[in-house]
Amino acid sequence: MTLIGYHCSHENVPPDELLLAAQAAERVGFDAAMCSDHFAPWGARQGESGFAWSWLGAALATTRYTFGVVTAPGQRYHPAIVAQGIATLGLMFPGRFWAALGSGEAINEHITGDPWPPKDEREERLLDSVDIIRDLLDGEEVTSDGRVRTHRAQVWSRPDVPPRLVGAAVTPETAASAAAWADGLITVVGARDQMQRVIGAYRDAGGQGPCVVQIHLSWAPTDDEAVAIALEQWRHGPAVQPPETWDIADPAEFDRRAADVDEAAIRDALLVDHEPTRLADRIAGIVDAGFDGAYLHHVGRDQAPFLTMAGTDLLPALRERLPEVAS
Structure with a gap:
């Protein structure tokens, strides 16, 4: 079936809390997990950056599902x-x-x-x-x-x-280059036609293995809370896009460029929603662009409320909506 994984963000969750979140994600029904590998957060509000490789040893030892890292x-x-x-x-x-x-x-x-x-x-x-x-x-x-x-x-x-x-890869050119050596492809959510160009470039160049997407989202019990979380923790998302993202060395510069990001901009940059069924529809629509699976990244610092909701509402709704494909 379609793989639904959980993304562990070292940039805004302390490594001890993130380990507990990874364990909880398995308990509530996520199929797999992955994590980032940062030396610094994107901005001062995030305020964390644990060492991914030592953390992965603990995460793999205390769970049973698969883990990946982007490095x-x-x-x-x-x-x-x-x-x-x-x-x-x-x-x-x-x-x-x-x-x-x-x-x-x-x-x-x-x-x-x-x-x-x-x-x-x-x-x-x-x-x-x-x-x-x-x-x-x-x-x-x-x-x-x-x-x-x-x-x-x-x-x-x-x-x-x-x-x-x-x-x-986030560009078709990088995806095509990866096809020569990679056992699969991972990209980040974007415009549907752009994601399909990335997948197409990889497949057309002979790329093998699953193609998966990382989806940034902000969920809370109310819409106002979901917007507030997104603006507090992920406002750099709409403010800085590749290739600029790759070339900025200072979290303070990301904060400076994101100072004027408003609600409309943050809603365009990630999935902001308080309604699990609608969120499941939106996620399924992204996966339907041609992916074999998705890793969900809730951008909030406190992962527990999102994980509880995912176990009771979001994951069951996604299982109803997503096609049966090889994971």
Whole structure:
């Protein structure tokens, strides 16, 4: 059936509370989970940024479903370290971990002090990193002198079957490039025609595996509360869009650009709703664009009310609406 997953946002929920939320998401009926991998939040109001890789070990050890992470090898992380992290989690939790690889965002990567490359160079660096990670997961010793230098690297503790490497893409060009190496695709919600172009570019280039979408939403018992949560925690969404999103290094700059975001803008940027049945209709309409599954991201800091509602109302409504597809 269609996969309905839960997205764990490290940017605005402390890691201990986020772990409890991930466990609760499994109990209420979500099929799987994934998390972000940030060094900094998008803005000061969010105020958190736990280390995804240590958190993933705890999350996988205290749940039974699959987990993924969206990460960026090449600058903040050397790809050999990413390969070692993937291999360790894959060995400890067979078949339950995947990693989506992208070219990164300055808000996380600038901390190294290295120059932030333009998008085309970041994409080339990602391809070099993917080759290194694949070879290391296959047990090879890797020495390379491309955009990422590697000297006699070898990952010694590895699972028999390497975890899936998924392409993270928001443009058709990136999706088409990922088709050459990825075991699936993940993108973020946007205009329907844009999402379909991303899926189409991936499939037309020979891309295999499931295509899934991350959906940002804000739910509360009343409409006013749902709007307030969205404006307080996700107002950067309508204010800054790719490619600008990728190149801003300071959370304060995101806050500055989002200062004038109003209710109309926030409603255009994410699903803001207080009515579970209508929210289920809207989510199902997004999945119907051609996706095999979705990961739902409630942008509020307190995840408990959303998860309770999801278990009693939202997930059952989605099961009625979504087609039977391979997850």
